[in-house]
Amino acid sequence: MVTPIDPTSVAFLYAENRRQPMHVGGLQLFKKPEGAGRNYVRDMYETMSTPQAIAPLFLKHPRRSLATAGQYVWEPDAQFDIEHHVRHSALPKPGRVRELLDLCSRLHSTRLGRERPLWEAHVIEGLRDGRVALYTKVHHGLVDGVSAMRLMQSVLSTDPDLRDMAPPWGARPPRPEVDRPASEPTPSSEVPAAALRTALGISAEAAGLPGALIRTLSAGVRNETSALSLYAPRTMFNQGITGSRRFAAQDWPIERMQAIGKATGTTLNDVVMAMCSGALRSYLIDFDALPETSLVSMVPIGLNAKQSQVASADGGNAVGAVMVQLGTHLPDAGDRLESVHRSMGQGKAALSSMTPTQIIAMSALGMSPTLLTSVMRMHGLVRPPFNVIISNVPGPNSTRYYNGAEMVGTYPLSIPINGMALNITCNSYADKMCFGITGCRRTVPHLQRLLTYLDDELGALEAAAGI
Known part of the structure; x- marks a missing residue:
């Protein structure tokens, strides 16, 4: 069909x-x-x-x-x-x-x-x-x-003895229907009032978009973190790319990162971002290409959305994009972690004040310069909206098996685009944080050095935290 x-x-x-x-x-x-x-x-x-x-x-x-x-x-x-x-x-x-x-x-x-x-x-x-x-x-x-x-x-299992498991692309039998109590119909006398409340909720969200836009632009002008960045410097990552890719991967114990977070009052994601910040700083210094101002990363995040009148938007999680200042211009690892922590806090606060519809709209606004620049091949002519994409996706917190084979590592590969030649994606698995770094082979030479610098930065963060 x-x-x-x-x-x-x-x-x-x-x-x-x-x-x-x-x-x-x-x-x-x-x-x-x-x-x-x-x-x-x-x-x-x-x-x-x-x-x-x-x-x-x-x-x-x-x-x-x-x-x-x-x-x-x-x-x-x-x-x-x-x-x-x-x-x-x-x-x-x-x-x-x-x-x-x-x-x-x-x-x-x-x-x-x-x-x-x-x-x-x-x-x-x-x-x-x-x-x-x-x-x-x-x-x-x-x-x-x-x-x-x-x-x-x-398709993975926590049971090492389970066999005859289908691959991810295999069809699986439909789940049995679960008997649920039938919901009571809305009385006809209440339908007009319910429809009016929904319409008013949608109108309120639409009416709030200009205000959300003004707040986002104001934060961008003040160089504060939000869904929009106006201060990203030009870097060697923000060039045209080829179709050839380089991939590097490694994992580190989550326990080490959690210890840093506990000692410094920061989150696991803050520590991951700080590791990337220090690694990018060292890498750019190798090529005498470190900008005087901080690199900016686009970070997809999930957060509890503000309560809305629209039924489909009540509670739950909304996905948005925060532009995070990485503090790459700071020589001290502890200062970079504090910069990331402060920037992430500002970004989450900015998005949490919006409804889900506004979050999607503002995040799309922040991403649009990159997409338009790539499609229209204008990279190099305009300032990049951000320098790199760093994403952290939660994975299973216990060991998984496929037909008795223990999965001992899982590493994501992502999408570099024209004008954004480097992508760092992490996912947690059991007791490890698995990093996958994907870049243009020509634009990001010797990409594997970033793995060494990530390891160095983790040690530097532990020293800064007194661990």
């Missing part, structure tokens, strides 16, 4: 070009179960590549034609070939993590063909320590990064 594609997904399709693939990825590492035979990886690949049925999400691809009036629609692939999407690879000797990251870098550099469903998975063997890797990539038009990670997590 042909279905229309929502405007956000269409935007990712239109934004894609040869230099700017628009897929997100993930790298998972698994430890073989006890007693695994020599053909374990081959059997794992065959199990993943021959599921009895494929979930509908992984069968559709985008298409547009005269029949669709030139608009993109999702259409099922009538000639779906799972062997094209699920592949078996082996690393060259000596089978170090370096060879694995090089392979993932190359795989992440190639675009997904639109004549097929927009996803791939690669089962990778050959690591000399015996672990098995799984690299997956999914177009952002099909699913966003957070949803992709949750989808992967949804």
Whole structure:
């Protein structure tokens, strides 16, 4: 069945070009179960590549034609070939993590063909320590990064003895219906009043947008953190990019970061941001390219939204974007952590005073210069709205298994874009914080140095906290 594609997904399709693939990825590492035979990886690949049925999400691809009036629609692939999407690879000797990251870098550099469903998975063997890797990539038009990670997590289990588990793209039986008490209908006499309250709520949110815009612009003019940045300096990251990618990954114990947060009165996310700040400072100093003013990062965050009259917006969580000053101009690690903590606090306070509709509008306003600059190829002509994207996505807090294989690491790969050549994404897993750094291979040379600098900064933060 042909279905229309929502405007956000269409935007990712239109934004894609040869230099700017628009897929997100993930790298998972698994430890073989006890007693695994020599053909374990081959059997794992065959199990993943021959599921009895494929979930509908992984069968559709985008298409547009005269029949669709030139608009993109999702259409099922009538000639779906799972062997094209699920592949078996082996690393060259000596089978170090370096060879694995090089392979993932190359795989992440190639675009997904639109004549097929927009996803791939690669089962990778050959690591000399015996672990098995799984690299997956999914177009952002099909699913966003957070949803992709949750989808992967949804097929994992806390039971190491569970077998016959379906891969992420395998169809799963529908959940049984749960009997729920029928809700009482709204009396007809109350319908006009309820409709009026909803209409007034929507009108109130719309009426509040100019005020929210003024507050956001005022904060930007005063160089205070909000959804909009007016003070990001030009850096070597804010240039045109090629389609070639470099990926680096490593993890650190969450316990070390939590100890820093406890000693300094900051959050885990503040410490992650401060680690990135110090690493970026050291990296830019290497190239004699450190600006005199602080770098600005765009940070996606979730926060409790202000209560609204609109039913769908009551409570819950809203996702917004905060522009955080990283304090990269400060030589002391403790001062950088304090700068990040203060900036994040200001940003959260600014967004928490808005309704969900206003949060979305203001965050879109903050992101629009980057998207327009990329689409219109104006990077270098205008000041960048921010310098780098840093995202921290919570993951499972206990060990997970896939058909008896223990997942020992999970690292995200993200999307550099024209004028924004570096993306740092983290996700927590069990007792570790896993960093995935994705950059343009040419614009961000020697990207792997950032891993060393992240480790150095974690030590510097511990020293500054007196640990």
